Amino acid sequence: MKRYSRITGTGSYVPPRRLSNADLVAELAAKGVETSDEWIVERTGIRARHFVDDGVYSSDLALEACKGALQAAGVEAKDIDLIIVATSTPDMVFPSTACILQNKLGANGGAAFDVQAVCSGFVYALTVADAMIQTGAANKALVVGAEVFSRLLDFSDRTTCVLFGDGAGAVVLEASDTPGILASDLHADGKHVGILCVPGHVSNGHILGDPLLKMDGQAVFKLAVGVLESAARAALAKAGKTEADIDWLIPHQANIRIMQSTAKKLKLPMDKVVVTVDQHGNTSAASIPLALDAAVRAGQVKPGQTLMLEGVGGGFTWGAVLLTL
Ligand code: ACO
Numbered sequence: 001m002k003r004y005s006r007i008t009g010t011g012s013y014v015p016p017r018r019l020s021n022a023d024l025v026a027e028l029a030a031k032g033v034e035t036s037d038e039w040i041v042e043r044t045g046i047r048a049r050h051f052v053d054d055g056v057y058s059s060d061l062a063l064e065a066c067k068g069a070l071q072a073a074g075v076e077a078k079d080i081d082l083i084i085v086a087t088s089t090p091d092m093v094f095p096s097t098a099c100i101l102q103n104k105l106g107a108n109g110g111a112a113f114d115v116q117a118v119c120s121g122f123v124y125a126l127t128v129a130d131a132m133i134q135t136g137a138a139n140k141a142l143v144v145g146a147e148v149f150s151r152l153l154d155f156s157d158r159t160t161c162v163l164f165g166d167g168a169g170a171v172v173l174e175a176s177d178t179p180g181i182l183a184s185d186l187h188a189d190g191k192h193v194g195i196l197c198v199p200g201h202v203s204n205g206h207i208l209g210d211p212l213l214k215m216d217g218q219a220v221f222k223l224a225v226g227v228l229e230s231a232a233r234a235a236l237a238k239a240g241k242t243e244a245d246i247d248w249l250i251p252h253q254a255n256i257r258i259m260q261s262t263a264k265k266l267k268l269p270m271d272k273v274v275v276t277v278d279q280h281g282n283t284s285a286a287s288i289p290l291a292l293d294a295a296v297r298a299g300q301v302k303p304g305q306t307l308m309l310e311g312v313g314g315g316f317t318w319g320a321v322l323l324t325l
Helices: 021-030 037-044 058-073 097-105 118-134 190-195 217-239 256-265 284-297
Strands: 004-013 018-020 048-050 082-086 111-115 140-148 166-176 181-188 201-203 206-208 248-251 306-313 317-324
Touching (some): 004 058, 058 097, 058 166, 082 097, 118 284, 190 217, 217 306, 217 317, 248 256, 284 306
Parallel strands (some): 082 140
Antiparallel strands (some): 004 166
């Protein structure tokens, strides 16, 4: 009998320090950086984001999200045999945030590693975990997106610092006789490295190059809208489905205008799109599982429904996962 993988529980966590646009505008004004609630809402749809305090790391956010996902799935941490963390803000250069998380969870012994595909990280990680479950390399996985992007922001650059937030989301993915994950479609095009990057690196005890986020927002916007449509169509074709089969589109939460354009291209009304960017900002690899968990817990997204998850981000990377919950 063919093995499939299926999401059996979701969880998420955002740190308690919430900054509304008004809070952030006031903090930036004190540093001589001018922006406004109107500009941020109109251009991005963002109204608030959460930032970690000093001493809190991606693994800490991931731990809370995983506790929620395990509880929802009715699975104990000791039974997890695979942990994949999608993050661009790991706790350390090495070991992986997944290994640190594994120890905090008390899930020691299974495979654990990180995936680095920036804002596409969660769909990349979910695809890898699905493949490992299908081949029998794993039975019960935690797939996590966790980020502390506030640590990468240049708070003198108003074109980027208003866009991002911190958080984590997680799913338990288990082997199943019936399909959960129906199809995936992943891509990258490394010629676009420069349009969205944190170019610094550690070398001989120093940071060489700029360790803060750089983005050509308009270039990212144009690429994002095109590739989100093509990845969704490719995943639908692989599964023998059409747009009409999608109950919910859960795209990477970067900008409401990118989501609106993608929904329009896929002929989906906005009431079939899960939107949390207003409350979380762009949490990179965490944004899709955060949005999924919020929608599940709100009773919007229900078991048996067909979901299209879509990520896009630095690399340039993009991808889609079509699944039945
Ligand atoms: N407050 C006020 N004014 C601002 C701000 C701000 N925070 N930021 C920029 N402006 C000004 C600019 O200086 C410019 O002023 P000018 O016309 O006098 O020169 C004006 O607003 C317009 O700037 P644009 O960059 O043209 O604004 P645009 O409409 O393109 O919106 C944005 C910018 C929101 C960044 C948009 O391009 C976007 O969302 N791009 C995609 C970003 C994205 O999705 N990134 C995440 C990818 S995922 C990942 O991998 C991390």
